[in-house]
Amino acid sequence: MDKIKLVYANTMDYGFSLQQRPHHIMNSLAKMGYDIHWINAEKQEGKTPDRYPNLTVWHNWENFIRRNPECDIYFSSWSKRHSDLDKLKIKKVVYDSLDNFKENEEDEEKMVSKSDLVFTTSQPLFDLRNSQHHNVHMCKNGCWYGFKDKIDDSIKPKDVSGDYILFSGAIGDWVDVNLINKLAEQFQVVVVGAYFGGDSLSDKVKALGTKNYVNLQTYYKNALVNIVPFKRCQTSDYSNPIKMYESAVFGVPTVSTDIPEAVSHKNVVYTATNHNDFIGQVQKAIKQRNDPVRKQALYDFAKENDWMVRVNLIDKEMRKLF
Numbered sequence: 001m002d003k004i005k006l007v008y009a010n011t012m013d014y015g016f017s018l019q020q021r022p023h024h025i026m027n028s029l030a031k032m033g034y035d036i037h038w039i040n041a042e043k044q045e046g047k048t049p050d051r052y053p054n055l056t057v058w059h060n061w062e063n064f065i066r067r068n069p070e071c072d073i074y075f076s077s078w079s080k081r082h083s084d085l086d087k088l089k090i091k092k093v094v095y096d097s098l099d100n101f102k103e104n105e106e107d108e109e110k111m112v113s114k115s116d117l118v119f120t121t122s123q124p125l126f127d128l129r130n131s132q133h134h135n136v137h138m139c140k141n142g143c144w145y146g147f148k149d150k151i152d153d154s155i156k157p158k159d160v161s162g163d164y165i166l167f168s169g170a171i172g173d174w175v176d177v178n179l180i181n182k183l184a185e186q187f188q189v190v191v192v193g194a195y196f197g198g199d200s201l202s203d204k205v206k207a208l209g210t211k212n213y214v215n216l217q218t219y220y221k222n223a224l225v226n227i228v229p230f231k232r233c234q235t236s237d238y239s240n241p242i243k244m245y246e247s248a249v250f251g252v253p254t255v256s257t258d259i260p261e262a263v264s265h266k267n268v269v270y271t272a273t274n275h276n277d278f279i280g281q282v283q284k285a286i287k288q289r290n291d292p293v294r295k296q297a298l299y300d301f302a303k304e305n306d307w308m309v310r311v312n313l314i315d316k317e318m319r320k321l322f
Contacts, residue, residue, distance in 0.1 A: 003054075004318070006073040007088070009039035009064075010081055014050075014057045019213035021098065021121075021141060021242070022077050028311040030054035037071070039064050073318060079107035082114055092116045092321045096139070097129055100238040116321055119314065121240040122261050128238070137317055140261075142307040143245035147217050148299070151250070155218050157190075159208055164188040165282065166223035166252075168216065168243050172196040174235040176257065179275050180205060183227070183282065192219055221250040225285045228256035228269075229278070244269060248302040251295040253285040268294075268301045 008026050012018075030036045036055040044059035051057075058064040061084075070089040076082075077096040085093060095115040100108065112118060112132045119139040120126040130136045165187045167180060177199035183189050184204040191207045201207050211219065220226065226247035230236035240261045244254050248268060255270040255278060256262035262269045270285050272278035288294055 003033060003035045004072045004322075005035045005037065005068075005070075006075055007037045007039070007064075007068075007071045007090075008075050008077075009037075009084060010041055010061055011076070011078040013040040013042050014038045017212045018210070021096075024142070024144075024307045025096075025311055025314060026055065026075075028307060029315065032311070032315060037064065037068065072322075076111065079104050079111040082107060082111040085114055092318075094119070094318060094321075097121070097125055100125060100128065100234060102234050117317055119317075122238055123264065124238045124260050125240075137313065139310050139313055140305065141240050141242040141245060142305045142310045143242070143249050143302050145249055145303045145306040148249050148302070151217050151221050156222055157219050160188075160190055160206065160219075160222075162188055163224050164190045164206070164222075165225045165227055166219055166247070167191045167193070167227050167229065168219065168246070169193045169241070170196050171198060171201075172235075173198045174231055174233055174239075176229045176231045177201060179229040179257075179278060180227075182275055183229075183279065186279065187224075187282070190219065190223070192216060217246075217249075220247045220252055223247065223252050224289060225282055226252050226254045227282070228254060228259070228262060230257050230259050232257065232259065245302060245305045248298040248305075251289075251298045253289055253294065253298065255281045255285050265301070268297050 008022060026036050026038060034054060039058045039061050047059040049056050049058045065087050072091045073094055074085060074090045075094045077098055093115045094117045095111050097118055097120045112129060118129050118133050118136045120129050120136060121140050126136060126138045165183060170193050175198055180189055181202040184202050189205050191205055192211050194210050226243055228241045228243060236259050247254055258271045258273050262271050270281040272281045
């Protein structure tokens with residue numbers, strides 16, 4: 001068929017600083033020749049679309065649908081966007097299921113039921129969606145392996161000195177902040193990401209807020225250890241932490257609580273069942289961080305989980321729809 005017109009709408013804004021899963025996927029699909037239309041979540045009246053090769057960024061949903069009443073694929077990664085589906089003439093709906101928040105279960109079921117193809121980021125999510133839909137495929141998070149050779153060894157974070165442990169990502173009620181605070185009693189802990197609620201970080205934790213995606217890589221590269229201090233709850237048990245892959249690009253080990261997706265990668269991720277165990281695993285990871293066998297295993301893990309592996313799968317399954 002002709003170039004596939006794909007809409008990604010009303011979930012988050014397009015930008016070059018913040019880069020999340022949808023940005024990686026849509027940018028890559030545009031490079032593969034898809035005609036991508038990204039509609040920002042923030043509405044800006046009167047602002048003309050930004051145009052890039054095979055990718056147009058719209059700033060007004062109503063303006064977009066007036067000028068584009070039809071599309072080949074509506075691609076969503078947020079369940080509440082099922083309300084968009086009756087506003088366009090859509091050939092196929094693709095749902096990229098990223099989470100399973102308890103409060104959104106009704107919307108999740110509606111989006112799944114209206115989709116022609118469903119991707120999931122974790123094994124628990126796959127098992128759940130596979131019971132709800134006939135065309136479900138695993139497509140976990142990933143990383144850009146190429147950053148391994150693009151970030152110069154001489155480049156260090158300007159706002160951190162000395163050795164540190166890194167937590168990268170949003171802090172919400174699924175994050176064990178008390179564990180982070182305990183770690184800060186023994187190590188310098190650096191947190192890069194937005195705060196969405198939950199317990200308060202200790203004054204001993206160096207909280208730096210969000211960072212440009214490229215700059216974030218320097219924090220991974222220079223960290224002793226990357227941590228995933230998630231509580232065992234519905235949100236985290238269905239998650240697939242992207243930080244496991246992004247830190248592996250630089251051979252930096254990850255220590256995680258025993259959430260399913262961390263346990264499934266025990267060859268490259270240290271896991272723990274309680275606070276004392278977690279601290280012990282951090283100490284162990286630091287001692288073993290320069291072991292050549294473990295470092296190579298991390299590089300291999302990152303290469304196997306490059307974003308283009310994911311995008312090629314998405315492209316293959318979406319083309320089957322036509």
